[in-house]
Amino acid sequence: xxxxxxxxxxxxxxxxxxxxxxxxxxxxxxxxxxxxxxxxxxxxxxxxxxxxxxxxxxxxxxxxxxxxxxxxxxxxxxxxxxxxxxxxxxxxxxxxxxxxxxxxxxxxxxxxxxxxxxxxxxxxxxxxxxxxxxxxxxxxxxxxxxxxxxxxxxxxxxxxxxxxxxxxxxxxxxxxxxxxxxxxxxxxxxxxxxxxxxxxxxxxxxxxxxxxxxxxxxxxxxxxxxxxxxxx
Amino acid sequence: xxxxxxxxxxxxxxxxxxxxxxxxxxxxxxxxxxxxxxxxxxxxxxxxxxxxxxxxxxxxxxxxxxxxxxxxxxxxxxxxxxxxxxxxxxxxxxxxxxxxxxxxxxxxxxxxxxxxxxxxxxxxxxxxxxxxxxxxxxxxxxxxxxxxxxxxxxxxxxxxxxxxxxxxxxxxxxxxxxxxxxxxxxxxxxxxxxxxxxxxxxxxxxxxxxxxxxxxxxxxxxxxxxxxxxxx
Numbered sequence: 001x002x003x004x005x006x007x008x009x010x011x012x013x014x015x016x017x018x019x020x021x022x023x024x025x026x027x028x029x030x031x032x033x034x035x036x037x038x039x040x041x042x043x044x045x046x047x048x049x050x051x052x053x054x055x056x057x058x059x060x061x062x063x064x065x066x067x068x069x070x071x072x073x074x075x076x077x078x079x080x081x082x083x084x085x086x087x088x089x090x091x092x093x094x095x096x097x098x099x100x101x102x103x104x105x106x107x108x109x110x111x112x113x114x115x116x117x118x119x120x121x122x123x124x125x126x127x128x129x130x131x132x133x134x135x136x137x138x139x140x141x142x143x144x145x146x147x148x149x150x151x152x153x154x155x156x157x158x159x160x161x162x163x164x165x166x167x168x169x170x171x172x173x174x175x176x177x178x179x180x181x182x183x184x185x186x187x188x189x190x191x192x193x194x195x196x197x198x199x200x201x202x203x204x205x206x207x208x209x210x211x212x213x214x215x216x217x218x219x220x221x222x223x224x225x226x227x228x229x230x231x232x
Numbered sequence: 233x234x235x236x237x238x239x240x241x242x243x244x245x246x247x248x249x250x251x252x253x254x255x256x257x258x259x260x261x262x263x264x265x266x267x268x269x270x271x272x273x274x275x276x277x278x279x280x281x282x283x284x285x286x287x288x289x290x291x292x293x294x295x296x297x298x299x300x301x302x303x304x305x306x307x308x309x310x311x312x313x314x315x316x317x318x319x320x321x322x323x324x325x326x327x328x329x330x331x332x333x334x335x336x337x338x339x340x341x342x343x344x345x346x347x348x349x350x351x352x353x354x355x356x357x358x359x360x361x362x363x364x365x366x367x368x369x370x371x372x373x374x375x376x377x378x379x380x381x382x383x384x385x386x387x388x389x390x391x392x393x394x395x396x397x398x399x400x401x402x403x404x405x406x407x408x409x410x411x412x413x414x415x416x417x418x419x420x421x422x423x424x425x426x427x428x429x430x431x432x433x434x435x436x437x438x439x440x441x442x443x444x445x446x447x448x449x450x451x452x453x454x455x456x457x458x459x460x461x462x463x464x
Contacts, residue, residue: 029353068410090322097450098442135446166331210464213365225457229404232442 001047002028003037005126009046009062012044016058025055028220036060039127041137043068073231074180076102076155079220080187089124091139091217096128104212105143110189114207116143144229145194151200157203161219163190171207172226183207183223185216204229233269233279234260237358237369241272246280253290256282268292273361273369275300300367306412308334308387311452312419313375315344321356323449327456328360328370337375342421348375350392362419373388378427382434387414390436393451395422403439404458415439417448 002018007106024030031053038046039061045066052059054215081088092103105116109164122140127214129137157179159171161166175181184191184199191199196206236240236252238245248256248270254326256262263285270278270292276300284291309332313320324335337348354372361369389411391403416423416431428438441454 001403089325094450094453097444097446099444131447170464172464210460212329212331214329215363218326221326221453222457223452226461228442229458229461232402232404 001037002030003039003130004043005085005130006038007040007042007137009040009044010040010042013061013123014048014062015052016060018056021058022055024050024058025053030058032075034050035063039129039135041126041135043070043135045135045176048180049136068207071099071231072178073227074101075099075154075227076104076153076180076182077220077224078104078149078153078182078186080108080111080216081105081116081187082216083190085113085120087215087217088116088121091220092121092124092140093128093139094221096125096134097132098221098225099134099225099228100138101136101168102139102141104132104141104149106146106149106184107143108195109192110187112187118142143203146199150199150204152186153182153202153204155180158184158199159183159207159223160184160191160196160199160204161186161209161223162206163213164206165210166190167206167208169205169207171209171223172205172230174205175227181227183227185223188216233267234262234270235271235360235362237273238270239272239274239369240279241270241276241294242274244421246294246420248290248292250288254287254325256285256290263319264289267295271361271367273358273367275302275367277367277402292362302368303331303333303463304331305401305412306387306414307456307459308336308385308414309452309456310336310381310385310414311336311346312340312343312415312448313337313348314420314448317345317352319447319449320348320353323452324353324356324372325360326356326453328366329364330453330457330458332456333368334371334373336373336381338381338416339375340378340419340427341418341424344419350374362408363395379430382416382431382436385414385434385436387412390414390431390434391415391439391455392416392423392428392431393418393441393444393455394428394438396438396440399440400437401437401439403441403455404462406437406439407459409462413459415459417435417451417455420448
């Protein structure tokens, strides 16, 4: 059954927004009486019947609702954006498939990209959520300074990935199951010594993601996958 | 120091091949006496000095050699190629970064791509090996039929990833550390029941990579990362 994304269904808004309406009615040519599925990105999936196949505001009646519980853990990935935006779009697609709850972009001393538009990243996330059968859309935040981010961070288990051959504290051994995590991934030139110290001062623990030197986006994905594995 | 790839250095061939010579001499403008680094993709890294900066056959003298041992485990990923080649190139880049020893492409009933050129994939692998500081280049095989592949497979621990909500045997719990593994990843439409049965007949065990439905290339990467984590 065709699947659409519409937030705030629970608040009684039983219509698809502009883009999804157009896709439903103009592209897929659905009409009144057709059955569709809707996810709200907040844990619910609905089966519905189209009552007004308007390509600007397609209305529907809900016939069935399923609510999926949150996973027992929470992953907040904070990552320095790469110069090449394709790599960030790719990362978002992959971590949504694998599972992540929150994504922040952090501006570090060595960040190669100083400006970031998150609209396209949110679209990528919605598309990956639909594709992979996820019920939750992760929160994706605008670019923020490293210092502000680490001082605001509230997760229980906080980690900073750092490339240091002598660092043998692997993330998969340092993190506990069923916890909520924040993991910082730095830019290609890595975090500076000052950033590392500031993270320590805010109770972040230095971890390694493995013996290889990973690209930023590979490290982001590896971190999310590692933390999920601890909880499966 | 600039890094080049040249296989068979140990057999006494102390020059870079055509493309690497051109890159070294024409693009990077190295000349006689310059120091370079060379990896042979078979565990060795050399420091060398250019003795003849010829852009077709750049000769060098080795001044130092380091040999890196194989990891204690061996991962053979066998995957159905996706329709979109970018996704396979991406996969190769990522699994070389993360670590994989052998990659096979398998033609399944539901494979969307029936022809595959591996030249570009090998180039991607070489580039990722250089970028990520790996010493070994994985073996990458031409497309082979599923049946032929599973009957020829010689790994100790053999797995087939299959999307089945009732399948709770996760790869990270089913596999042992320090072993050699073969893991099969199917096409978008997954393996057929007949392929699954044929794999069982050849001692492959059905595993899940997690609760999400992953794209083919995401599954390939997740499988390699999971098996590596067991050994770190």
